[in-house]
Amino acid sequence: MLFQHVAIAGLAHIDAPRRLSSEEINARLKPTMDRLGIKTDVLGEIAGIHARYLWEDNVQASDVATLAGVKALGDAGIDPDKVGLLVNTSVSRDYLEPSTASIVSGNLGLPDTCQNFDVANACLAFINGMDIASRMIERGEIDYALIVDGETANLAYEKTLERLGREDATEEQFRNELATLTLGSGAAAMVLARAELAPGAPRYKGGVTRAATEWNKLCRGNLDGMVTDTRMLLIEGIKLAQKTFVAAKHALGWVSEELDQFVIHQVSKVHTAAFTKAIGIDPRKVMTIFGEHGNIGPASVPIVLSKLREMGRLKKGDRVALLGIGSGLNCSMAEVVW
DSSP states (O other): OBOSSEEEEEEEEEEOSEEEEHHHHHHHTHHHHHHHTOOSOIIIIISOOOEEEEOOTTOOHHHHHHHHHHHHHHHHTOOGGGEEEEEEOOSSOSOSSSOHHHHHHHHHTOOTTOEEEEOOBTBTHHHHHHHHHHHHHHTTSOSEEEEEEEEOOHHHHHHHHHHHTSTTOOHHHHHHHGGGGGBOOEEEEEEEEEGGGSTTSOEEEEEEEEEOGGGTTSEEEETTEEEEOHHHHHHHHHHHHHHHHHHHHHHHOOOGGGOOEEEEOOOOHHHHHHHHHHHTOOGGGOOOOHHHHOBOGGGHHHHHHHHHHHTTOOOTTOEEEEEEEETTTEEEEEEEEO
């Protein structure tokens, strides 16, 4: 779907406060690693993730999604009563029900005319949320939409470190659960608007999505942990990315050299290198945060976009590609014209 009347009126991110280094994790898991004969620093040396951030204890996904929402609404300069749609895209959630979106909506005091719901699609959900909201804006159903995401990895770290620290932890278990220790915490939010209500704001042009759902068993997670076949996930994910990039070239008129920034879902050093090589991206156009923040799931794309703006690295007219692969497997690629 391509859009003519959708603008990004507000954008915000929040970094979690408590730093947890890979050195600290390795020190805690040293007895297990010694017993299994694991000498390589997989997190730091191979994945390139040296730290990640966690929230303080008892902080919920809805709490930080709300804070990001307040910040994005402030950035857009609009009152909550103007929002016609709220989409929460967090992998993390407070409960199975009610929806985290309903909690955030209540926290923000959104009007009773504002539709709200969760969209779950692993690391692609934020881009999916943007697409759903943009379709409603394009049709004239709403003027403003708020997409939020709050990720908290605290429980996953607590339970995974506990499991891998047991004396009966196996090498296979260590390998399968290690990807959980690359996760990070953070929050992001975006206000989308009818373009005429936000003159001069960046435009959301739209995007494409492709699926390879025969590979839905490669990464399976719950709130307290995740099991991942990292090798096959990388191989099949890159194949799907190449296929999606071809579709984006046709639908969006992409030529790699003409795009100014590539905002890639943050996974690891290995993933980023393989991704950029496979689709011919200049690495200098890719800002990475995984080294210090880890993989913040669906929040990572809007967080990087927000950080790029904060750093002054986006100028009027820049074409920005948003790229992500999510467990399932699914891949989305979209464009923002700054």
